[in-house]
Amino acid sequence: MVIFGASGDLTARKLMPALYNLALNRYLPAGFSVIGVALTPWTEQEFKTHMSEAATKYSRTQPVDRSVWQSFAEGLHYVAMTFDDMDGYGKLAATLDRLDRERGTGGNRVFYFATLPQFFAVIVDRLGASGVARAGEGWKRIIVEKPFGHDLKSAQELNRAIHAVFTERQVYRIDHYLGKETVQNVMVFRFANGIFEPIWNRRYVDHMQITVAEDLGIERRGAYYEKAGALRDIFQNHLLQLLSIVAMEPPANFDAEVVRDEKVKVLRSIHPINVETDAVRGQYGPGWVAGEQVVGYRQEDQVAPDSKTETYVATRLFIDNWRWAETPFYLRTGKRLPNRASEIAIQFKKAPHLPFAKTAVQDTSPNLLVMRIQPHEGASLKIAAKIPGPVMRLRTVNMDFFYGSSFLIESPDAYERLVLDCMLGDPTLFAREDEVERAWTLVDGVEAGWAAQPPPALPNYAAGTWGPEAADALMERDGRRWRRP
Ligand SMILES: NC(=O)c1ccc[n+]([C@@H]2O[C@H](COP(=O)([O-])OP(=O)(O)OC[C@H]3O[C@@H](n4cnc5c(N)ncnc54)[C@H](OP(=O)(O)O)[C@@H]3O)[C@@H](O)[C@H]2O)c1
Structure with missing residues (x-):
């Protein structure tokens, strides 16, 4: 190497x-x-x-x-x-x-x-x-x-430069999220268990929430981040990769091209994002994270005092195919949020009819499957259960799976898996040329929409909070709420 x-x-x-x-x-x-x-x-x-x-x-x-x-x-x-x-x-x-x-x-x-x-x-x-x-x-x-380009044009230019020397089969574009055990486990969950796939569609799923939350600020990466922002830094790669894995059709086999064909089909089916209604940007101001006072983004090193760069983005996406038509996918990422948490939450529709007296039902929310990517890697399923006692009373409980306690071995770091896959010649967990370019097309659409609009008054969320109010409004308009992982 x-x-x-x-x-x-x-x-x-x-x-x-x-x-x-x-x-x-x-x-x-x-x-x-x-x-x-x-x-x-x-x-x-x-x-x-x-x-x-x-x-x-x-x-x-x-x-x-x-x-x-x-x-x-x-x-x-x-x-x-x-x-x-x-x-x-x-x-x-x-x-x-x-x-x-x-x-x-x-x-x-x-x-x-x-x-x-x-x-x-x-x-x-x-x-x-x-x-x-x-x-x-x-x-x-x-x-x-990463980053592989900073927009569609630069990604295409880089692909052209690479292909002048290497064929696509020789190219391994790394997105370390795909090397995480829990991300690979999303595919195992879906395609190795008989019970999930039949309900993994618009008939049973109300919506999905995909979150990549960071409690850190931009550390010493001010110069880079000023030009990137949350949309390019996390949404273009990690969030869209997670979305394509959770929403793709079952591949016929685990051959790299077959899996990546299915992922890119999802990306191609995403409806162009309307920034007026479906995208929110934010930037953190000063605040408190984990008991420590921290500065706002504009006070960070190498950041302009009037910077318009977003450190938070939330979007609502629709996938135009038979499986997902009209099912919203809410994606968000941000810096200086209250804690570090990456997860995919699948909110199922509520049961069509509850044959229990209304007074007996305490806090039963519809079934929710949460796949935790980090930390506390694992999954939990919220189900309604009867509270012990002579009367019929219900409450929501968790069925939990924790990697740490189910497998008494430590997961390898994502880089171990990915570097080894490359040496073995398996590009399944690497982004293909068309995936990267399609992701940039979506991002360019949002960037162009934002450029045509005056930005919101920034900063619009305090460090240590869950992002701008407009992001809550994006969900509340649909009668839904963000989770607080
Ligand atoms: N750091 C992370 O945790 C992280 C995570 C995810 C992705 N990445 C990506 O990984 C890449 C590397 O990031 P990094 O944080 O490791 O950057 P970095 O610390 O700035 O390292 C850059 C390296 O490139 C060398 N270099 C720069 N200009 C050179 C030149 N003209 N000729 C020869 N060598 C040159 C530097 O050598 P000298 O120092 O000897 O000059 C240094 O070894 C970036 O694309 C970044 O986005 C990094």
Whole structure:
């Protein structure tokens, strides 16, 4: 694996710990090697020391097993270069050839683009021009980090640049949400159980709510976030990916193209979003989160004091097909919300008739299935039950499944699963070209609608609250309410 951006934050926090845990669990072949590429003029030994520190600090399994690390670290190498320097690719090619000879890597290569998006096209171009993309035996694949473009046009341009060198089957566009156990479990829930799929449609489902809530602010990413906003940063990828998995038709098999065909069909069936009625944007002001006073978005580092960038977005979507016609899907994401919670909530319609005396029914809401993506990974189903006692009284109770207690093994990090899938040549959990472009088409529609309207008075929600009032109004107009996960 060649990591472009090996001195960066993603490599330290996610990639190196993921690779170490794959080695620990014996998923990597003995000769597996990493070549780190970045600007910082590290020696090979310095690179190993930094990566060892990263694994020690960020590995999900602790403490780090020194003998496993030692043998893994024998495969770590480093090439200091700028991404546009052709001589650097010569050095890289020589190192790759040497590793093929010395460690038996057989010409198989993953090129991981763990750097800023403005370099993706340059790296692809130089990999092509230098011949590194095609040299020798074995397969060549690339993993491309998010964001993949910032609108449809830039995504198409990036796809064109990539396809000048790599075929679509060699391209793995990462969305780490798809590597989460609970997201994959949505498919297992739906397609491995006989009882859910028959009711997974407009006849039984009242609506769905998909939430990606963060309690954090923008951390040190002000410069990036000012240009992105919540719609591009989370809605375009994580929220639309979750929606396509929860709403797709059952695939005939689990072949990557079959699954991705079904997902893209959902994206193509989403009705264009009317910003007047179906989209709300927000920005957080100062407030309190978990007992701590925090500044507003406009006071964050590298953010304009009159910034119009949205840190919250809520939408109502409709999917124009037989399964979902007229069933609303409410999607929201925001920063500085009261807590961190990602979930898919499926609200079923209420029972057509309750044959119990009205006074006996205490708080029975219709059935609700909540799939928790993080934290407390698992699922719960709300059902009505009889309160013990001589009279017939009902209340809603939970049937709960928690990953932690049902399986006494810790889930791997999403990056472990995804990096391994790429090495095994399985792109099922990666976004295909048409998926990404279709998602951008939807986002561009909303951006264009917003650009044509004066923005709401911002900030319009205090940090530590559940978003702007307009988002509540979006639901209340339909006689519904957001959940408070
Ligand atoms: N960090 C995360 O948790 C996270 C999560 C999800 C997605 N991502 C995505 O992952 C990618 C990387 O993010 P990051 O946070 O790791 O960024 P980062 O910390 O800024 O790292 C950037 C890396 O690229 C190298 N680099 C920059 N310009 C270069 C040049 N001209 N020539 C050679 N090397 C160059 C840097 O090298 P030097 O430092 O040596 O100059 C550094 O290794 C981004 O696309 C981001 O959106 C990151």
